[in-house]
Amino acid sequence: MSERELTCIICPAACTLRVTVTPDGRLEVRGAGCRRGVEYARLEVLEPRRVVVTVVKVRNGELPVVSVKTSRPVPKNLIREIMRATAELELEAPVEMGQVVARDICGVDLIATRRVRHVKDIN
Amino acid sequence: MRELKYDVVVVGGGPAGTAAASRAGELGLSVALVENREVLGGVPLQCVHTGFGVHVFGEDLTGTEFIQRLIDRLEGLDVDVMLRAYVHSIEAADGWKSLNVVSPSGVARLRARAVIYAAGARERSLFEIGVTGGRPDGVYTAGEAQALMDLYGVMPGRSIVIIGSGDVGLIVARRLALEGAQVKAVVEIMPYPGGSMRNVVTCLHDFSIPLYLRHAVLRIMGARRVEKVVVARVGEDLRPVPGTEFEVECDTVIIAAGLRPNVRLLEDVGVAIDPATGGPVVNEYLETSIPGVFAAGNALVINDLVDYAVEQGELAAEGAHTFIERGIPRRGWKRVARGRNVRLAVPHYVSGERDVVIYARVRQPERRVVVQVPEAGWRLPQMGVRPPEMLRLELTRELLARAAGGAITLEVKPLE
Numbered sequence: 422m423s424e425r426e427l428t429c430i431i432c433p434a435a436c437t438l439r440v441t442v443t444p445d446g447r448l449e450v451r452g453a454g455c456r457r458g459v460e461y462a463r464l465e466v467l468e469p470r471r472v473v474v475t476v477v478k479v480r481n482g483e484l485p486v487v488s489v490k491t492s493r494p495v496p497k498n499l500i501r502e503i504m505r506a507t508a509e510l511e512l513e514a515p516v517e518m519g520q521v522v523a524r525d526i527c528g529v530d531l532i533a534t535r536r537v538r539h540v541k542d543i544n
Numbered sequence: 545m546r547e548l549k550y551d552v553v554v555v556g557g558g559p560a561g562t563a564a565a566s567r568a569g570e571l572g573l574s575v576a577l578v579e580n581r582e583v584l585g586g587v588p589l590q591c592v593h594t595g596f597g598v599h600v601f602g603e604d605l606t607g608t609e610f611i612q613r614l615i616d617r618l619e620g621l622d623v624d625v626m627l628r629a630y631v632h633s634i635e636a637a638d639g640w641k642s643l644n645v646v647s648p649s650g651v652a653r654l655r656a657r658a659v660i661y662a663a664g665a666r667e668r669s670l671f672e673i674g675v676t677g678g679r680p681d682g683v684y685t686a687g688e689a690q691a692l693m694d695l696y697g698v699m700p701g702r703s704i705v706i707i708g709s710g711d712v713g714l715i716v717a718r719r720l721a722l723e724g725a726q727v728k729a730v731v732e733i734m735p736y737p738g739g740s741m742r743n744v745v746t747c748l749h750d751f752s753i754p755l756y757l758r759h760a761v762l763r764i765m766g767a768r769r770v771e772k773v774v775v776a777r778v779g780e781d782l783r784p785v786p787g788t789e790f791e792v793e794c795d796t797v798i799i800a801a802g803l804r805p806n807v808r809l810l811e812d813v814g815v816a817i818d819p820a821t822g823g824p825v826v827n828e829y830l831e832t833s834i835p836g837v838f839a840a841g842n843a844l845v846i847n848d849l850v851d852y853a854v855e856q857g858e859l860a861a862e863g864a865h866t867f868i869e870r871g872i873p874r875r876g877w878k879r880v881a882r883g884r885n886v887r888l889a890v891p892h893y894v895s896g897e898r899d900v901v902i903y904a905r906v907r908q909p910e911r912r913v914v915v916q917v918p919e920a921g922w923r924l925p926q927m928g929v930r931p932p933e934m935l936r937l938e939l940t941r942e943l944l945a946r947a948a949g950g951a952i953t954l955e956v957k958p959l960e
Contacts, residue, residue, distance in 0.1 A: 428749070430742040434911055434928025454927050471746065474592045474606060475722060476694055486697035488592035488608050497750065504722055518612055534592060534606040 427465055429458040438462045470494035473503050474534070477522060482514035482537040489522060492530040499527045507531065514539040546652040550576045550624075552864050553643050553656040555631050555809070558586020559850050560841025561662035562614045563857030564864075568660070569621030571865045576624045576654055578631055578645055584618075585611040586664055587842075588850060590687070592694045593715050595742075599851035610850060634659060634813045636834050658836045658864035661810055661824075662857060665803035665842035667712075670764075673801045675707065677763030682770035686712040686800035693719055701796025705773050706730045707761045711739035711848060711932070713800020718747035727753045728792050730800075731775055733760045733782055736909050738802065739932050740848065760784060761797070770797055803846045810839070820888040821845045827893040828900045829863030829872055830856060838863050845890045845903055848934050852903060859901075873897075878947065883955025885910060887931065894952065896944040904935040904954055912959045919947035925959055 429436040434454055440462045441449040450462040464470075472494050476486035495503060506526045516522065516537045523531040550573075554565045557579030565577040583589065588596060591607025598604055601613065618625070629647035636642075636659075643654040667685040684692070684700050690712060692698045702725050706713045709732040717727045730748060735758050737744045748755050756775065762784055763774040772793045776784035805823040807815070816825040816833040823844045824832040831838050840856035847853045866872055877893040880902065889904040904915075909930045916923040920943040929935065937954075944952070 428741055428745050430740075430745050432927055433741065433930045433933040434926075435741040435930065436927075471750070472594050472604075473722075474594065475719075476592065476697055478697065484695055484697075486694070488606065488694060490592075490594065490606055500722070504724075518609065535608040536612070 425466060427462055429453065429461055431457045431461050440466050442466075469497040471497055471500065473500055475504060475507050477507055477531070478511040479516060479537050480511060480513050481540050482516065483540060483543050484535075484537050487512065487516045487522070487537045488534045489531045490534050491526075492521075492532055495527060495529055503527050503529075515542065546650065547655060548576065548652060549655045550574045551656065551868055552576075552658045552660060552861070553578060553641070553654050554660045554662060555634075555643070556586070556662035556664055556841070556843065557581070557584040557625070557627075558662065558664050558841060558853070559588060559611065559614060560664075560843070560853040560857035560860075561586075561660070562611075562618065563854040564660045564662055564840055564861045565623045566614075566617040566621055567858040567861035568864060569618070569623045571861065573865060573868065574622050576626060576656070577618075578626045578629045578643070578654070580628065580630050582628055584615050584625065584627070587687075590691045590695050591715075593718075596850050599849070600854050607850070614854065631809060634809050634837075636813050636837060641836060657868045658838065660838045660840060660857070660860045660864055661832075661843055662839070662841045662860070663806045663809065663843045665805050665846060667799070667803055668801040670799055673707065673799070675761055675764060677765055677774070678767075680764070680766035680768055680770050682766070682796045683764065684796070684798050686710065686716045686798055689716045689798050690719070693723070699723060699725065700798070701725065701770075701794075703728060703794045704796045704798060705761065705792055705794045706798045706800055708732060708799060708801035709738040709744070709755060710800045710802045711743050713798060714739045714743040714747040716798060716800070717753055718751060721751035721753060727751070728794055729753075729775070730755045731759045731761050732757050733778055734758070736930065737932065738800070741930070741933075762789065764797055770795055773797060803842060805843045805846065807843060810837070810843075813837070818888070818892060820882070821890060823890070825892045826890065827872075827877060828891045828895060828898060829866060830860040830891065831863055831867065831872060835872070835874075836864075836867050845888065847903070848932060852934065852936060855901070878944075878949070879951040881951045881953045883953040885913075885929075885956040886954050889954050894939075894944060896947060897941060899938065899940050900944070902935075902937045902939060902954065904937060905931055906935070906956055907931065910956065910958070913956050914959050915954070915956050917943075917947070917952050917954055919949065919952045920944055921946055929956060
């Protein structure tokens with residue numbers, strides 16, 4: 422039976438949640454001041470996900486990198502792999518905001534979150 | 545010298561200023577938006593993380609996406625955007641205000657009926673937080689580190705100590721960890737983190753970055769580049785406890801010790817400043833002590849959500865519109881007094897005749913409390929309050945009308 426301690430981030434009360442997985446596989450959450458904390462703990466323990474944001478190299482752009490995000494939250498254990506894949510990427514300017522700059526990296530797309538114009542297009 | 549006339553001149557093209565300019569334009573006013581950088585946008589330009597716009601757009605956007613939407617709102621409005629334009633000084637004699645502006649096209653005198661001041665904030669520096677030692681290479685503010693990495697693709701260092709645990713520092717800690725740097729310590733002098741719990745969890749816990757609460761960096765050591773820092777535990781008086789010093793080797797130190805409103809131009813023109821916020825004293829129109837001069841965003845009060853800066857920008861624009869169209873009442877203001885466990889509250893004066901939003905911060909974290917205004921019989925129970933998480937309180941006209949006398953008190957009390 423393993424116990425994990427989490428800090429709830431749903432509201433500023435920041436309850437300390439103690440989560441135990443019982444031998445029959447159920448989750449027990451103690452310390453939550455409200456139901457939202459119980460749900461938060463469940464997701465954080467069973468299936469923690471994050472949107473990954475980073476930057477990717479751009480050739481001939483007004484800036485040398487463009488910011489990107491994953492199209493949806495990814496399981497936390499895939500974050501390293503996604504970072505390794507994005508480090509290899511190099512795009513050609515211009516890049517538009519919202520443009521899909523890479524498809525299917527660990528099952529998600531990579532989307533540009535900034536416009537980077539080509540150097541020749543800057544006045 | 546060129547002289548240009550506008551209904552409203554907005555100083556600062558970040559979220560608050562951009563929102564103020566577009567709202568003023570939408571209200572049919574002629575507007576100049578003066579920004580000293582080459583682009584509009586301000587802080588969010590270098591914020592590649594999400595958490596922006598949940599209130600304004602009902603979507604969780606990155607800072608970069610958020611600010612583009614805000615800038616796009618200016619299209620088609622009567623707003624002259626002046627870039628690389630520095631406001632040298634503001635003059636507020638009677639009636640018209642004058643702004644002396646220096647830009648690549650020369651010196652201009654902008655004449656305005658109303659001014660909205662949204663010049664943002666600056667980061668606190670090493671010299672304000674009592675860190676001694678050498679001054680080697682490798683010391684950055686959190687904002688500088690963020691710009692280096694996320695605008696210019698440059699890693700500030702490989703082995704990092706962060707002083708202070710404000711939100712920008714936490715966000716930078718995560719970006720550094722993601723990019724393979726070793727973040728050895730986040731050192732916070734207070735007994736609680738300076739940023740939101742969400743950022744503590746998703747930036748520090750996710751990457752097993754140690755947070756040293758009640759600790760201070762005493763000295764930065766290094767010949768040419770940073771080599772190490774000396775850290776010590778602090779007592780209740782926030783002074784180092786002798787004998788608790790230890791060293792942490794690192795090549796980079798990042799200062800994340802919070803922000804201060806940029807108010808020099810306001811001070812020069814004689815606007816009253818609130819020592820608690822570091823920003824101007826304002827009424828519910830966000831008008832400062834000088835009639836027709838309004839303030840919004842981080843120049844008014846340090847916000848932790850961009851949505852609040854935008855809301856203040858729009859409110860200031862509506863205030864400017866009221867000022868120009870029919871004037872703002874000059875009598876009958878009720879002071880907003882700070883009661884138990886309230887460090888700051890904005891606005892400072894309310895009329896009692898309109899709905900208002902009060903932004904407030906507590907002095908210390910507290911659980912199971914009620915936030916209340918006894919004079920209005922208003923109570924809001926809260927599971928918890930923390931200084932880094934700003935309270936946004938909506939008080940209706942009906943409630944405020946109940947408060948007799950010249951002041952209302954905002955206070956936080958334990959819940960019985």
